[in-house]
Amino acid sequence: MNIIIALAVGFSSGALYALIGVGLTLMSVLTRVINFSLVAVGVFGAYLSIRTSPLIAGASLDVQTVITVVVAVLVAALISGILGWIEATWLSEATTTARSAVTVASLLMLISLSFILFGSQPQPLRPLLIGPAFLIGDVAVTKVGVAMLVAALVVGILTWIVVNRTPLGIRLRAVSDRQTAAELLGVNVKGLQVGVWMVVGGVMGLCASIIGNTAAADATSMITLVIPGTAAALVGAFKNIPLTIVGGLVVGALQGALTAFPSTTQLRDWIPILVIVLFLLWNQRKEVWDVAR
């Protein structure tokens, strides 16, 4: 199998990892946290939005779909905002490690809550984007995959514009550079951080609404997509958005390549872990060198 085909096979997953990786990178740069509960809030938004169906049953299908997605985005943004508020209120001085550890706790809490609320079966989300966008050879590239890549690019570009070209961006960078100094100048650090949590949470709500009905997507397997997302973000060192997007696509392609042979298909879930370990070792290299000197 050649590289193009591997890319095509892994593209949909890879684009999704890229989007999640971009969200993780944004939050890491702007709010000093590696947010492991990122995808979970999106899944909650999407699954809870289904509960609106009895209320809007009278409307046309398109309207129902739009309302459901909007509700998913808002609910995800709200849950994310609450988590962000907790971090900004009680852990504002804490290290990135401590702040991230709290998101692991909220991840575990959201996973068990999702079992209680939604069980272990995929939920009947409305289909948003179905079928292939185009074919490469005889491999179909799905619309969902294309949408995820476009979303990752759009989020990346919009972020770049906001951060580098607007007064809001000056504030965000000041907080990211030196939080205390920003507070002393009257910058609303808490408001900005909660805002970032809400926006990224909302994007994840949209993302979960789109992917939620594509595969055998139950809550837990969607929530744990944060692991390959982390692998993608690590490729960009949690700083570089273009590299993160490339990282996501590469992880997807590697997985795609493995599915070519029945004997290696089982290994595909290990690819993200492998990438994570490799990058952590790669980063250690310098420190080991420094210590050795």
Place this chain on the structure above:
Amino acid sequence: MSLKVTDVVVRRGVGPVISGVSLEVHQGSITTIVGPNGAGKTSLLESLSGIIPIASGGLEIDGQEISTLSRRQRSLLGLKHVEQGRMIFPSLTVRENLTLTARSKADFDEAMSLFPELEKRIDSPTVLLSGGEQQMVVLARTFAARPRYIMIDEMSLGLAPVVFLRLVPVIQGIAQSGVGVLLVEQFAHLALRAATDALVVTSGKVSYHGPAQELLADEALLRNAYLGQ
């Protein structure tokens, strides 16, 4: 109208680093705090701006108790703190630093005019500036915010003597426009010359509190105060 500190105690790590300090900075006046390394000067300013909490005592701005307010709330009341050691925003350019704080173009231009050296670096990220230029940026962005009370911890740090000399009348001008100024300086003479009031802090306690001129005029008094006698 004043910034008032009453019997403040600040604990840090093992024990109190400020024990029972009182002072009052009126709008339009300059107070200079001097004292040896480790005396607690920085800790005192940090407790005023809310970086660290006070253990007991009172802090007021114009009669309003502020010790329970957040850093931001204190800042919005007009209390601005220039921290010791050039706390720059590395990625922000000079222009962005001032945009962050200036509420009008006039405030921006006025702050900028105090530091003509920065003009040619206006679109450079602060991290690429020299130490002295960075200190100018930190001061300029705070001046541009039009503080009502300003606390400056070791303004002289990294600045060429001629720049520091030029800033002394600037600070006096800011005070004359109705701002309360609290300066902390290691090397006291110039800062004392600009000031109306002076405090000497040693080991967390005030060992002299009175007119700055008196302290300046009496070398022995200054030396004894430093030694905590």
